Amino acid sequence: MANSFKHGIHPPEKKEISADKSIKRFPFAPYLVIHLAQHIGKPAKAIVKEGQEVQRGQKIAEADGFVSVPMHSPATGVIKKIAPMLDFDGKMSPSIIIEPHPGSDQNVLVGREVEPDSLTPEEIVKAVQEMGMVGLGGAAFPSHVKFSPPKDKPVQTLIINGAECEPYLTSDYRVMLEQAKRILRGIKIVMKALGAKETIIGIEDNKKDAAQVLKDAISVDDSAVKYVKVEVLKTKYPQGAEKMLTKALVNKEIPSGGLPADIGVMVSNIATVSEIGELLPKGQGLIERVVTISGKGVDNPGNYLIPMGTPLEFVLKHAGVNEKARHVIFGGPMMGKSAAYLEMPITKGASGILVMTEEEHAPKKQKVYPCIRCGECVNACPLFLNPSRLGILARNDEFDKMAEDYNLNDCFECGSCTYVCPSNIPLVQYFRVAKKVLREGRQRKQQSIAG
């Protein structure tokens, strides 16, 4: 019996569409849009001017403070404009627009090589920030902030998330199959930064071949064999969530409102460590990422290495978008975001792009019925919350009660409750609205105290 957590769901995996497609490079789009605020934290500050020539890999924006990361140019070209462009949330957000030179190549000439072994933990954290590295699983939280936990909470165990529990997505799977050496190099660097003693890589049992590849790589690596192990987990959603993965692998729970560091662990996505293992020794920045393009709306689904800032329109055209395409989702089908505009670019947090047909997206017209208190959602919630009760409160706008009496803020919006609800109640959407209203209320309160 493989390790797992309690509750959760098992949606159709749909990974077969793109699982056997090896990672392929994408060409440059006619223009690239780099949002300055595509990570959590303060937006980066542009350090280039309109009309300036930039090289592939050159830093074009610098971090503004500790919780912020710089941006690098994904292509050799010219800075066309520095202006607000549409972002994920449908807002105009400050961006740098680059026009790649025709025929500009994939070589990165910028960057000073370093020997990771010679760096101190502080230097590694600094170098990771300079890379512009963020969590590639989707949240886009600056990695170097994670790698510097509070001094009084030392991290013993580094957990690497190779679960990839979202249906459709196969980018992490391909990374594990093709980049095992990079992953091990990255793990060593991150372990040194954290001062961790051991590393556990968690992989779901529908990707046993990837687990085997990593096991083989570890067995021939003299140092890795001592402290890195691979654990196979039950295929279940949301196995890859930080709290679930920790429970499954070290059988400890992260306290409500707490961080993994509270119980001496740190969780990092497998693609993140792979990029660190590749880019940090070369002294280069994060300028492209592996993205799964899948769904019946595209003729060439697969796993692509796409330059940051490539507009969705270009991505879809290149992946062979067909007439049946109706819905485009950034990320996985469970936690991803619907895209409303085709100008939106690939960002550091985009792990997948799903192009779905009408039938794939909504097999039958989903009418919303009242809650019948069947308790399916309670059985599905991996955090043991009561989504049914929360949903009823949300409909009555009792947001404060949701947070104070029913732990709304523990919900990480995995969507399991919505998935199982026989009445088709869009529970997670209610919760997102409630959280936003509460967050804004808090901000207003703070402002009125400050002002």
Next chain:
Amino acid sequence: MDAGSILTAAGVMAGIGILLSLILAIANKKLHVYEDPRIDTVDELLPQANCGACGVPGCRAFAELVVKGEIAPGKCTVADPKEIDKIAEFLGVDAGGSDKKIAYLACAGGSNVARQRATYDGVKTCQAANLVAGGGKGCSWGCLGLADCERVCDFDAISMDENSLPVVDAVKCTACGDCVEICPKGLFSIQPMSHKLWVACKNLQANEEAEDECEVACTGCGRCAMDASPGLIDMVNNLAVINFEHNHKANENIIQRCPTGAIVWFNKDNTESIKGKNAKKIIRKSSIPMG
């Protein structure tokens, strides 16, 4: 039972009654808190909506401040002006704040003029839609038309028109500010009705970019700013912004050259917004088709 014990019992009861009433009477005198009787009168004249729009928690508290002279009766935005005058007359003070304030909407992009770029399918509220890529409207600043403001308004002052755009009833609106708070796009603001010149747009795009998304968008051409007295209109990020400190300089000529009719002039009772002569005519009645 003899009559004596009945009389004793009655006497004792009467004695206790008199004693306790004496204590009460003394306590009433000793512990008396003086309250201005005018507060009651003023309180009765107030609308008892307890809406808080005046910035004071409830009508009673407002009445206390009015009597103390710390706030002008006119600060109550809900009451009928006649009632306000009565209060002012009763207290012999200036009514103050006679300029009625109402909610103004900074968008005119109904479904017949503004393009929808994606179909939103989910919880039918603006706040929920705004969390899904901004709601899918072509103009990312524009009204989503799902009527959160209509639902939140306690005074029935907001109704959605046939193009899913909220219309504020200037008579019913009490400037309580609930719509300002709930609109996820921040399109409402509370303005005195003396502000007749108004830019019904928040789009920061320029020229065709703005006009492609919405036929009545401010394109940032700057004609109104040129025609206005200096300082009244500033062009900020491709949007005309009125500086109401110079409101007295505003006049109807300023809006005449606006090509889209994004800048408007309100009539006397704010029941109608008038566009300039050169604003293009909007003929379409139905929603713009997708595509």
